[in-house]
Amino acid sequence: xxxxxxxxxxxxxxxxxxxxxxxxxxxxxxxxxxxxxxxxxxxxxxxxxxxxxxxxxxxxxxxxxxxxxxxxxxxxxxxxxxxxxxxxxxxxxxxxxxxxxxxxxxxxxxxxx
Amino acid sequence: xxxxxxxxxxxxxxxxxxxxxxxxxxxxxxxxxxxxxxxxxxxxxxxxxxxxxxxxxxxxxxxxxxxxxxxxxxxxxxxxxxxxxxxxxxxxxxxxxxxxxxxxxxxxx
Numbered sequence: 001x002x003x004x005x006x007x008x009x010x011x012x013x014x015x016x017x018x019x020x021x022x023x024x025x026x027x028x029x030x031x032x033x034x035x036x037x038x039x040x041x042x043x044x045x046x047x048x049x050x051x052x053x054x055x056x057x058x059x060x061x062x063x064x065x066x067x068x069x070x071x072x073x074x075x076x077x078x079x080x081x082x083x084x085x086x087x088x089x090x091x092x093x094x095x096x097x098x099x100x101x102x103x104x105x106x107x108x109x110x111x112x113x
Numbered sequence: 114x115x116x117x118x119x120x121x122x123x124x125x126x127x128x129x130x131x132x133x134x135x136x137x138x139x140x141x142x143x144x145x146x147x148x149x150x151x152x153x154x155x156x157x158x159x160x161x162x163x164x165x166x167x168x169x170x171x172x173x174x175x176x177x178x179x180x181x182x183x184x185x186x187x188x189x190x191x192x193x194x195x196x197x198x199x200x201x202x203x204x205x206x207x208x209x210x211x212x213x214x215x216x217x218x219x220x221x222x
Binding site for chain 2: 044100
């Protein structure tokens, strides 16, 4: 089964702080995704990537940067965190070829004070 | 976006009963996934369908791309089924999931 891990699992920072969320998948998937999930909403796509060095903009990209350093690793960067970015963040991966099923990590809960 | 409309937003069931959740799509979707978010906040993968139906224990899901909907049926609900259920669909020509807003299911004794 697909393995997607995220770190940290919980993070508290202050307004204006610099935060990096990490995601690693060990299934040789091409696509990786970052979502945020807020109460009353489904998951919303922030950024995604179809390979190392590639970055695609999702539906809610403002205030977020991302970088795909290797096929396995995808990072989400909040350079000037704001309270509106307090959320539950999920990373996911998929093969991108011949199927579209996504496999999700356990989530990172971020609180911006 | 509003590509996926999920209903109901909340549902309460007594143990042993059942019901159905539904997602309607505003455009043709290639595939659908159903998830349950548990009390720890983790997303549990329930089903992935590109067409037809799948069944797993007390859960059954159907996906009709042409009619633009998917359903998740729960029978003989148990307390541990409580949580928030999400559907998500892959739009044709894209490789991203569009999520519904979720159904909060509460199963009561």
